[in-house]
Amino acid sequence: MRTRVDILTELAVIRAQRGEAKAFEIPVKLWQTRLRVHAVRLVGETEAANDAMLEVWMAVSRGIRRVDDPARFRSWVYRIVRNKRADLIRSEQARRRLTQKLIDVEAESSSDERGDDSRVDKLRTVIRTLPEE
Numbered sequence: 001m002r003t004r005v006d007i008l009t010e011l012a013v014i015r016a017q018r019g020e021a022k023a024f025e026i027p028v029k030l031w032q033t034r035l036r037v038h039a040v041r042l043v044g045e046t047e048a049a050n051d052a053m054l055e056v057w058m059a060v061s062r063g064i065r066r067v068d069d070p071a072r073f074r075s076w077v078y079r080i081v082r083n084k085r086a087d088l089i090r091s092e093q094a095r096r097r098l099t100q101k102l103i104d105v106e107a108e109s110s111s112d113e114r115g116d117d118s119r120v121d122k123l124r125t126v127i128r129t130l131p132e133e
Contacts, residue, residue: 005030009026009027009031009074010073011026011070013070013073017070027060027073028057035078038081042082042085048088051088053081055087059080059083059084060077063080101126101129
């Protein structure tokens with residue numbers, strides 16, 4: 001059963017797809033709280049969920065014209081939230097790997113008697129392995 005929110009969202013999506021900038025405000029108002037609660041549940045931290053929500057709405061604004069069926073906005077936007085959560089997890093894992101590499105380089109360097117040039121070379125090697133992001 002379609003709710004009032006669903007119908008208003010569908011109409012707003014259609015209007016936004018036609019280029020009406022103000023129409024985008026409607027889905028934001030209707031869905032912001034629901035999506036934020038969902039993001040907090042998925043991410044576990046309010047601050048990280050807030051960051052994710054900014055990225056979610058940027059992704060929605062960039063992709064709203066590609067929504068084939070405005071009635072599927074709900075599932076589409078929740079999928080974006082899940083994808084942003086996965087992005088956060090991947091970036092956190094990359095940050096942890098980098099931190100561990102830097103710790104390893106520092107540990108090797110402190111026991112290495114070749115001096116500062118070797119530490120700089122190892123650090124450069126670690127930096128080259130970083131993803132562009």
